Amino acid sequence: MGKTETIRKRRVDVYLRSEQQKERWIKYAEKQKTSLSKVIINTMESLLSGGLLDQLNVKERLNDKNQELLKENEIVKTNNHRLERYIDILEKELSRSKNITFTEPGPGFRFHNDILINVLKEAKTPVSNDKILTLINVNPAETDHVKGVSNQLDTLSSYGLIKYTSRGWTWIG
Numbered sequence: 001m002g003k004t005e006t007i008r009k010r011r012v013d014v015y016l017r018s019e020q021q022k023e024r025w026i027k028y029a030e031k032q033k034t035s036l037s038k039v040i041i042n043t044m045e046s047l048l049s050g051g052l053l054d055q056l057n058v059k060e061r062l063n064d065k066n067q068e069l070l071k072e073n074e075i076v077k078t079n080n081h082r083l084e085r086y087i088d089i090l091e092k093e094l095s096r097s098k099n100i101t102f103t104e105p106g107p108g109f110r111f112h113n114d115i116l117i118n119v120l121k122e123a124k125t126p127v128s129n130d131k132i133l134t135l136i137n138v139n140p141a142e143t144d145h146v147k148g149v150s151n152q153l154d155t156l157s158s159y160g161l162i163k164y165t166s167r168g169w170t171w172i173g
Contacts, residue, residue: 014040095137095145112152120156126168129153 016022029036046055095113119135120127130140132153138145153169156162161173 091137112156113149116149116152117156120162120169120171121173123171126165126170128168132169 016025025039026036029039032039113136115136116132119132127135129150133140133146133149136149138149140146153162153164157164161171162169163172164170
């Protein structure tokens with residue numbers, strides 16, 4: 001049997017759906033730096049041995065998992081955003097509660113704002129009223145809070161822990 005005889009016996013004709021499909025396959029083979037015959041043979045062998053199907057199944061499972069994780073990520077982002085808003089609200093309420101007690105008249109225990117005390121203790125130079133409000137995160141428009149901070153400063157001053165100078169408050173404690 002000659003070479004021509006074996007070629008005829010091994011030959012398979014494939015009719016593609018369109019000429020464009022054939023062109024896509026040829027371009028793919030060129031990118032792989034191989035012939036179209038080898039691409040078709042390798043693809044079919046992978047398919048028959050289960051390798052290609054396994055790869056496609058793995059790819060599909062990975063794609064499904066990726067979509068699931070993207071949805072989960074959106075939920076986590078939404079929850080995170082909500083929790084950040086709650087934290088802001090709680091921080092404002094905490095600040096208010098630390099400062100507001102000093103605006104209420106009458107006897108009772110009052111706790112000084114520890115952040116205010118730390119700001120004054122750690123300052124190397126006198127700290128102005130505006131700077132204090134900024135550092136302890138009090139909005140100057142919230143008059144109750146500002147009044148509470150002012151009362152705390154007056155109390156700390158009366159205890160002899162701080163002193164007001166023309167440049168601001170200084171810790172002398």
